[in-house]
Amino acid sequence: MVNHRERSPFRRIASRCLLAAVLACALPATAQDAASDVRIDGIAAIVGDHIILLSEVHVHARPMILEAEAQGGTKTSPAQRRILLEAALNEMIDDRLIAEQAAEMQVVVTTEEVEAALQTMASEHGLEMSAFERALEAQGTTIMEYRANMRRELLKYKVINLRVRGRVKVGEAEARDYYNRLVRDARSGGYFVGAHILVRVPKDARNADIARLRKEAVALKSQLAEGADFAVLAQQHSEDAVTAPRGGALGKHLPGRLPRTLDAAFQDLETGEIAGPIRTNAGFHIVKMLEREDLGVQPFADVSQRILSQLMQEEMMRQQKIWFQELRAKTFIDILL
Structure with missing residues (x-):
């Protein structure tokens, strides 16, 4: 959609005066006797103190029209041509705004x-x-x-x-989030085998008790970080009577079969990785990915630069659009097409 700035009566008068001046300049010096024989070019838009002629818009739109006709295999309709002319005019307005910025910045x-x-x-x-x-x-x-x-x-x-480039703020955190979303989508149909250590929280536990139990879970994870065997810790400390004897193994699952927060944690893990504590209605869980179906998912390290490049390009386009909107908002633009 073309942005128009609210015009004061003075700006409307100035706009029409500029139009009259341009039309007058288009006539030859001896035009009084031959005015009816002169074909005057129309004005498509006024951008600041600059005019865009209708003939210029037609020239700018010509490649667009030719491409559309080549793709469609037929002549463009008047309605299609109108759309392409408007698109060409918008490009020309942006080009004019760019030219003014370039002059300002030398x-x-x-x-x-x-x-x-x-x-x-x-x-x-x-x-x-x-x-x-x-x-x-x-x-x-x-x-x-x-x-x-x-x-x-x-x-x-x-x-x-x-x-615009200074406005683009994309880093590894954004790339990692994007990668995780892609991985979750890719793995939505693949099974995984996980294990957990449960520190159970009673339903009537007070806040102080919950905090104490969470510290217990954190301490267990610290032991794992120091090299403790997950299966041994699960057998010794997990309060899940079913899985503790087998080292905390939960068996084979498809995504969505476990409690939501637990399931989400597993989806972000690679084989051998550990996460937690994770809170569920049962208590605090330390989880480990034991096995994951091979779905051809590439490691983050292998694709991070491509993802980062894509995200930066997308954010650059978004910020570019915002910047042009800001330029248009503070520039007098009169669309006459």
Whole structure:
């Protein structure tokens, strides 16, 4: 949706005066006798003190229209063209906002940078520059248009990198959370074999008793961290009469079959890992993953950088959208399309 800033009467008058001035400039000096023979270009939008002509929007939208027609195998309808024109205008408004920010920050794109980007693009398609130009022309785009578009994209990249990247806060904790969600989804159909040590909490236990029992569970986990055998501790200390004799083994389970908090703890564990204390209605549990069905889940260390890169890209896009909304909110924009 296009954002419009609330216009005061003065801004409306200024907008229309600018429109009149542009139309006047479009006429030749001797236009009084031949005004009816002159076809005047329309104005699609006013962004600050800059105008975007309707003809410019049509030029900008042409690649979009050609692509849509190539994909659909038929000419675009008037309604489809309208949507594409609006999309093109929105891009042009954003480009104008970027240009103003670039001027304020004294950010420029050199001819060398544009040519290097063009060479890279041609190389990625396995083409010499001359063949690349012919390929563009076959798609209805001249090399001059493509070069101008490349310059705009490079400028946008530079400005956004400077203005937005500092807002992106993604680290290992976010990557780990994302990984755990993926793992839970992947493991939702796979079995696991877990074990636990239960420190039972009576239903009528007072807060002081609960705190004391939790300390007991923490002490048991500390022993495990120091190298104690889980099965031996379970046999000696677990208050689950059924599982204690077999070293706390809970048997084979599918996700969702154990109490919710206990089940969630197991889903985040790899084979051999220990977690807890975990509170349930029965008491405090120290849990260990004994075996997990192999579902081809890659370790976090193997995929962490890919996940981090994806999350940073997604957050960059989100912050970029917010930043453009902020720019539009403080810029006079009059949509006339």
